[in-house]
Amino acid sequence: MADFQTSTQRAKWIFTPQKLAERYKAANHRAVQMLEKCGTTQVEVNASGSLTYPRDKVDAGDQADKKLKPLSVDEERFMRAFYEAKVQEVCSAFEFPHKIQATALQYFKRFYLQWSVMQHHPKEIMLTCVYAACKIEENHVSAEEIGKGIKQDHHIILKYEMAVLQSLEFDLIVYAPYRAIEGFVSDMEEFLQVRGEEIQKLENLLKAATAEADKVMLTDAPLLFPPGQLALASLRIANGVLGVVDFDRYLENIVSQPNSEHTTSELTKLLGDIESLVKSYKYPSEKDMKHINRKLKSCLGHSSSHDDSKKREKRSKHKSHKSSNDTPNGAPIG
């Protein structure tokens, strides 16, 4: 049976916390080096879909007085957090199912394991990830429709698609916690022999857990834990509020299954880890974003793509494009 156990997600895209931190550091380091050498971090996606890396600085004298400051790893994290929230906003605006939102978020997260936000602006990548997720999850939305819906030039989406797919190493199937939540809830129904009114309570639990899973998806947890554990953590958080089931007893029941990989205490610790990721999740303030955006702009500012993007703006039918280009706070959504 082809499932999560045999998936590329399990084999390639779940990391230890140490390894994940290293990946972020390495991506940041590559961009910082690029900035030092070339005076810009922007990796240009060409019309053909291929990439052009910036050239070494030639007119160093001209720019020597301007000291460009790269984003720190933490600032990059803020930038990603900001746009990950945008992924959810865009997806809810289109009323996409949770599955698509989760897939788009996973793509976005995986993309930025390979690249720094200084190299590819997350706004474009965010849109491309949503578009790609729709395609992969068989939920037809044309690039143009997505572009129109959020008043963005859809050519950008198509332009970045190949770069995104390649950066994902074409590992397109993504397992999200939502189906697992449904599975656990119907399992609980059986295990607890609920009937009558209690069924309604379980349904409420399902709803609340789904909302919790949306929050879990915004943390690093999807790169650290398998979807089943994300689902259990979401359920436990939701149950903590609603108090529908005796969760510890339920966990023991899971662990007692013959194919269980964990002891109860192991599992409890893992769920606790996920929960604390949710608790420590930070969304950037407006002030943070203003500062980061200014820095990012200067990192990207000397890119040769500048002329190119201006040309595109002129061609673009959407008047709002220019104003929203570099100021994510003002990006009209929905």
Place this chain on the structure above:
Amino acid sequence: MAAAAFGQLNLEEPTPVWGSRSVDCFEKLEQIGEGTYGQVYMAKEIKTGEIVALKKIRMDNEREGFPITAIREIKILKKLHHENVIQLREIVTSPGRDRDDQGRPDNNKYKGGIYMVFEYMDHDLTGLADRPGLRFTVPQIKCYMKQLLTGLHYCHVNQVLHRDIKGSNLLIDNEGNLKLADFGLARSYSNDHTGNLTNRVITLWYRPPELLLGATKYGPAIDMWSVGCIFAELLHAKPILPGKNEHEQLNKIFELCGSPDENIWPGVSKMPWYNNFKPARPLKRRVREFFRHFDRHALELLEKMLVLDPSQRISAKDALDAEYFWTDPLPCDPKSLPTYESSHEFQTKKKRQQQRQNEEAAKRQKLQHPQQQHSRLPPLQHSGQSHAAPHWPAGPNHPTNNAPPQVPAGPSHHFYGKPRGPPGPNRYPPSGNQSGGYNQSRGGYSSGSYPQQGRGAPYVAGPRGPSGGAYGVGPPNYTQGGQYGGSGGSGRGQNPMGSSRNQQYGWQQ
């Protein structure tokens, strides 16, 4: 990502170790097929010398970027891991042109190539079956059918519909393994899916009645109809339902399987196109009559596959339990099967075209050939029964399990057993033939280097010789009848979507 794939890497830092390699890691050897959306090449990985198949994904004319069909194929193949399903090894890219001919940057179209890299398989079932003089044995047919059903069962369990089961998509290696390939039309389905899938799938000759009647909700049964067609084709030695268009296809189906009504197929009269296509008068089911020369268990299984009502059609799982696979002669071990020189339908078709041209030239020169007739040969019967259909070339038809199968006797086939080309003025120089040329470099892939096991040799018309010559002069009798699309048109039974289907149908489900 290889530097070559993404161009001008201007940093001295090491290239990141992720992303796709460049297609330059491979040396293309020859074209071996035309996939549903691009060419297929045999290629050698330069570093290892390993032979692979490269399938190019056509990217032009895509308004919606990377083709959805390619996405589905990649997605599905990365999910499926089974010995009877082709294995996708990796995806490689070739750099695109950045500018158009006038040097202007072209709009957002990815001009570079994307290739899927597959394990190389020597044959496809159609190419193999079309080899002149070749006849499958019953244990061999059972062995292929069993593998086909096992692979398909695995797909269906994993909720994947193949949607283009036909001989040329069933690849066979020289160890007798059969693998499902070309998932370009495949897609996942779920049982609770409310449907609205496109009915423009499956190559016409293998397309089930429900799709021809316009169904947009369907399931694994559609693939099982195709399996039935292939099963009968293997036993009958030629395609059983070669319709020229959808209307004729349905007529052929009704002539064979009877016309449907509410009794045998509840709900059929509500199918979208039922009224357009229902036959003027009721037709009787004649499967048993048509295929009375098949053995009892084969016929029994075929009857269950060629059931008009998809809900009553046998599943892959149940088919594997059929008596047919559990009675003598049993399916043989794939490894015991003979090895053949590489043959793909794409190549055999090309050869036949050449032959036709040569033959016409010969006619013009008033050089009279002896009338050559070659159709596929019916299977060797191992069970002692020998009711060959009257129109089949009479040959010795009572070999036993271990006896070498015989190349049929009779004047019309006499030279197929010879290793070299046919008599006549129009010989193809060995260098001009497709599959012969790479034998040396292919090492293990060349049929000559395989130890001949058991009944290997007699199957092959000239195992070491260039195969072009051995293909004979006479065109197969059904080749000229237009069923192959006349002069080598688009192939067997009109591919449902053709090359332009991505734009037209790509977003349909």
